[in-house]
Amino acid sequence: MLGSGYMGGKTQQPLPDSLELQLRESLEREAATAEILRVIASSPAGFGPIFAAIAERSKKLVNGLSTAVLHLKNDTLHLAAFTRRSEVADATLISLFPLKLSDVDWYERTISEARPVQIEDCELGFAGLPGLLDLSRKRGFRSVALIPLLGHSGSIGIISVTRAETGNFREEHIRLLRTFADQAVIAIENARLFNEVQARTTELAQSLENLRVAQDRLVQTEKLASLGQLTAGIAHEIKNPLNFVNNFSALSLELTDELNEVLKQATFAEKIRAEVDELSSLLKENLEKVVQHGKRADSIVKNMLLHSREGSGERRSADINALVGESLNLAYHGARAEKSAFNITLKRELDPDAGIIDLYPQEITRVLLNLISNGFYAVTKRKQTAGEGFEPTLCASTRSERDRVEIRIRDNGAGIPEEVKEKMFNPFFTTKPAGEGTGLGLSICHDIIVKQHGGSIDVATEPGVFTEFIVTLPRIAAAQIHTGGKK
Numbered sequence: 216m217l218g219s220g221y222m223g224g225k226t227q228q229p230l231p232d233s234l235e236l237q238l239r240e241s242l243e244r245e246a247a248t249a250e251i252l253r254v255i256a257s258s259p260a261g262f263g264p265i266f267a268a269i270a271e272r273s274k275k276l277v278n279g280l281s282t283a284v285l286h287l288k289n290d291t292l293h294l295a296a297f298t299r300r301s302e303v304a305d306a307t308l309i310s311l312f313p314l315k316l317s318d319v320d321w322y323e324r325t326i327s328e329a330r331p332v333q334i335e336d337c338e339l340g341f342a343g344l345p346g347l348l349d350l351s352r353k354r355g356f357r358s359v360a361l362i363p364l365l366g367h368s369g370s371i372g373i374i375s376v377t378r379a380e381t382g383n384f385r386e387e388h389i390r391l392l393r394t395f396a397d398q399a400v401i402a403i404e405n406a407r408l409f410n411e412v413q414a415r416t417t418e419l420a421q422s423l424e425n426l427r428v429a430q431d432r433l434v435q436t437e438k439l440a441s442l443g444q445l446t447a448g449i450a451h452e453i454k455n456p457l458n459f460v461n462n463f464s465a466l467s468l469e470l471t472d473e474l475n476e477v478l479k480q481a482t483f484a485e486k487i488r489a490e491v492d493e494l495s496s497l498l499k500e501n502l503e504k505v506v507q508h509g510k511r512a513d514s515i516v517k518n519m520l521l522h523s524r525e526g527s528g529e530r531r532s533a534d535i536n537a538l539v540g541e542s543l544n545l546a547y548h549g550a551r552a553e554k555s556a557f558n559i560t561l562k563r564e565l566d567p568d569a570g571i572i573d574l575y576p577q578e579i580t581r582v583l584l585n586l587i588s589n590g591f592y593a594v595t596k597r598k599q600t601a602g603e604g605f606e607p608t609l610c611a612s613t614r615s616e617r618d619r620v621e622i623r624i625r626d627n628g629a630g631i632p633e634e635v636k637e638k639m640f641n642p643f644f645t646t647k648p649a650g651e652g653t654g655l656g657l658s659i660c661h662d663i664i665v666k667q668h669g670g671s672i673d674v675a676t677e678p679g680v681f682t683e684f685i686v687t688l689p690r691i692a693a694a695q696i697h698t699g700g701k702k
Contacts, residue, residue, distance in 0.1 A: 593628025
């Protein structure tokens with residue numbers, strides 16, 4: 216676990232409760248949003264799978280009993296998706312819809328007031344609504360949180376989350392559900408764009424296929440083979456993030472502005488206005504993360520060019536220990552966001568004399584993230600067969616060596632067989648299952664370290680015991696190495 220790691224031989228101090236809560240909520244929210252985006256990517260033509268994913272993820276976010284997603288069309292609520300309970304209970308739920316919004320005050324308030332509404336005890340709250348009271352008894356819930364789905368032109372539905380206990384939901388759970396509901400609406404509205412871009416996507420897929428065919432034809436000569444690797448690398452590396460940025464970032468920003476304009480015209484109580492502003496700010500922050508993905512895609516393109524020429528990106532002085540620590544944290548939290556059950560002991564053995572060196576910080580961070588992520592993959596693979604007694608561990612260390620700095624990333628994972636070690640830096644070589652790796656990560660790492668920085672990268676390993684990558688970087692920049700110190 217992150218908290219059980221070491222920094223210079225000393226135990227890390229635990230995160231403050233408030234910061235830990237914010238971090239956990241952020242990771243849960245990002246994981247929930249990522250799941251919705253994966254559903255969109257796999258089923259762009261229909262909304263059914265998206266609503267189903269929203270229902271399932273809403274339940275998991277707050278450990279609820281059951282969830283239903285209601286879609287509002289022409290003042291009528293339609294049952295879009297729900298989590299299963301029993302055949303009888305599910306049939307009762309289905310039979311209640313479609314339902315006029317005005318027939319149930321709880322639903323009407325949620326839509327009209329555009330805020331969460333809670334029913335502390337369904338035995339009391341549904342007393343005058345025999346259909347809903349019967350439903351609560353058959354599905355086994357006693358309390359409900361109704362979360363509005365607010366689109367740029369108004370409410371488009373409700374997420375209904377239930378519990379077996381009476382009483383209000385916890386404040387942080389309501390906050391998580393509200394933020395997730397806002398992100399879910401963006402996902403729903405973004406899904407509408409897929410039909411418009413399908414033709415363009417087909418053309419792009421054909422272009423990528425043509426590039427791969429061209430690569431096969433050009434491998435007869437060294438220069439043309441290098442060009443083929445470059446184009447195929449771009450096709451493999453930036454397809455998903457670049458599609459995401461191009462198709463959704465501009466539209467999402469427009470939707471955010473439109474939403475703000477609509478909300479400005481609405482009359483809210485002061486408290487609700489503050490909440491609306493807070494949600495708007497959170498939405499804006501999420502879109503800024505989309506911009507970061509775009510920058511990352513741009514960085515991938517630039518680094519792929521390193522296969523054919525040297526020198527790219529911004530070169531500046533940077534603290535190598537800070538880069539290693541930041542990369543370790545980013546990789547860990549990214550792994551936790553993707554798989555909440557991921558667990559590993561992280562150790563830091565950072566030489567304070569490593570200090571400041573002249574390099575391309577963004578590129579070195581990319582190398583470190585790749586090596587650390589490979590380590591996470593290796594320990595996870597070994598844990599699947601090693602049993603409960605195995606403790607996944609990864610250590611990041613630095614050491615100053617006069618005019619050079621050494622960085623080591625060591626894991627106690629499955630290790631690397633000798634036949635794989637000989638090919639691991641070759642472009643497109645990977646041992647991961649199809650769809651999990653492009654085979655370009657270590658190849659690009661090699662080019663960044665060797666070609667761009669004039670350093671070296673090597674690996675020591677023992678199958679079934681450990682793997683350790685050793686990166687050595689000169690303190691002076693690669694450009695100075697090639698020009699005898701002249702800039």
